[in-house]
Amino acid sequence: MHEWALAESVIKTVETKPELKNKKIKILLGELQDIDEEIFRFAMDELLKQRESQIKYSIVVDEAVFKCNECGREFFMSEITKKSKAQRENIHFIPEMVKAFVKCPVCDSIDFDIVKGRGVMISYD
Numbered sequence: 750m751h752e753w754a755l756a757e758s759v760i761k762t763v764e765t766k767p768e769l770k771n772k773k774i775k776i777l778l779g780e781l782q783d784i785d786e787e788i789f790r791f792a793m794d795e796l797l798k799q800r801e802s803q804i805k806y807s808i809v810v811d812e813a814v815f816k817c818n819e820c821g822r823e824f825f826m827s828e829i830t831k832k833s834k835a836q837r838e839n840i841h842f843i844p845e846m847v848k849a850f851v852k853c854p855v856c857d858s859i860d861f862d863i864v865k866g867r868g869v870m871i872s873y874d
């Protein structure tokens with residue numbers, strides 16, 4: 750249940766940053782990150798309630814971006830059409846598996862970098 754651990758560390762981080770007080774924070778969950786959004790939201794709400802915290806937040810799924818090392822093209826999960834639903838779920842649960850079947854939609858190279866979509870970030874307006 751690392752959603753709970755993540756929720757706790759997000760809250761602790763926000764609490765230690767005075768500039769985030771009274772702001773509505775945005776939590777960006779990487780598309781390739783192994784986080785269940787519903788469990789995470791539930792954990793956030795429960796922990797905030799326990800702490801009587803005034804933190805307001807929203808959750809945004811951060812789309813994964815890949816960059817081909819052959820042709821330089823940047824591409825998204827939605828462009829990789831050959832994947833099956835099962836593969837998508839594998840990606841969700843085991844980010845490392847992305848390397849096993851993702852390839853550049855332009856030149857078919859399997860030599861690519863994950864530019865974003867793996868991390869969890871906090872931002873605010």
Ligand SMILES: [Zn+2]
Nearest residue numbers: 817820853856
């Ligand atoms: Zn390419």
